[in-house]
Each structure stands twice: as C-alpha cells, then as structure tokens.
Amino acid sequence: GRINRDKGLLDLAQAFAAQPETPPDPATRAKIARDKSAFARAEIAVQEATNRAALDRAQKELEIAEADARRLREVDGPKRLSEARLEAAQARDAAEDSADELAQLEEMYQQNELADKTKEIVLKRVRRGIERAREQAAVKETQVKHLKEHVLPIETGKLELELSQKRANLALEKQKSENALLQKRIALAEAEQELATAEAELAKAK
Numbered sequence: 210g211r212i213n214r215d216k217g218l219l220d221l222a223q224a225f226a227a228q229p230e231t232p233p234d235p236a237t238r239a240k241i242a243r244d245k246s247a248f249a250r251a252e253i254a255v256q257e258a259t260n261r262a263a264l265d266r267a268q269k270e271l272e273i274a275e276a277d278a279r280r281l282r283e284v285d286g287p288k289r290l291s292e293a294r295l296e297a298a299q300a301r302d303a304a305e306d307s308a309d310e311l312a313q314l315e316e317m318y319q320q321n322e323l324a325d326k327t328k329e330i331v332l333k334r335v336r337r338g339i340e341r342a343r344e345q346a347a348v349k350e351t352q353v354k355h356l357k358e359h360v361l362p363i364e365t366g367k368l369e370l371e372l373s374q375k376r377a378n379l380a381l382e383k384q385k386s387e388n389a390l391l392q393k394r395i396a397l398a399e400a401e402q403e404l405a406t407a408e409a410e411l412a413k414a415k
Contacts, residue, residue, distance in 0.1 A: 260386035297349035
C-alpha cells in the first residue's frame, strides 16, 4: 500500500543520487575557472582596501595616544605643577604677611591708649587669620607633593600603558593584514592554476 509506495520512491531517489554527476564540458570548466580567477583578484583588491583602512585607523589611534602622552609630559603636567606651586607660594606669602601685620599691630598697640579689650579683639582676629593662612599654606604644599608624587605619575603611567597597547595593536594589525592578504594571493594562485588547466583542456578539445 502506501508504505510500499513511499519506500519505492525513496529507493528511486537514492538510486538517482548515487548516480555520478556529469562533469561539465571543457568550455564550461574554463568559464568557471575564469570566474574564480576574477573573483580571487577582486578579493585581493577588497582585502588590500580593508588592510589600508585598518592600518590607518590603528596608526591614527597610536598617534593620538602619543600626542596625549607627550602633552601631559611636556605641557599639561608641568603647567599643573607650576600652578600648584604658585598657589602654595601665594598661601605662604599670605601667612607671612599676616604674621608681619600682627607684629606691626602689637608694636603699635604698645604705644597706643586703646582699651585692652579692643586690642585683644583686633589681635585675636589677626592671630586667627594667621592660623588659617598657615593651614591653607600647608594644604597647598601637600597638594603640590601629592600632584608631583602620585597624581601625575599615575596619569603618565596610564597614558604610557595605553600607548604601549596602541603600538602592540598596530603591530598585530599589520601581521593580520599580511596574513589575510597572503591567503587571498594563495587563493588567486590556485584559481589561476585551475584556469590554466581548464584552458589547456579546452584547447585540446577544439
């Protein structure tokens, strides 16, 4: 019944599949070989364009990393350190000016008939200002030290690490590009060999 009919169709399909395929004639083989050769050449052109784009990108990233590291080392780092030192110097000067002002006031008040309470209020205010100015100077000195010994070295290290990675990426991209292009050239050589064989067979067949 139906099972036997289906089995018969399956046997027929298997028998048909088992039959050897008829090889293409020499002209068809030559055409196929020419198409393969043309495709292989086009693949090389595409790969070369891809390689140029990848290498240009990797080179640009390396140049940016080099510029960032150089700017921090030669411009930004020294500028920030100079500004911090200037602020520290200004804070020290302010503390010294306040101390000088206190000395002048104390000397002046020794020769003045101002009430003791008034003198004490003024001097207390100046002494408090001196204390704050000295604290501010100490903070600024600490900031200079921290910037010089920790912040800038860490930032420089990060940029140097990124620069090293970009150099490695460029080298890797060059190797990958060369390998990919070599594979395409091998494929072209094989396609041209196949084309030469197919054209020789076609010439014999004529």
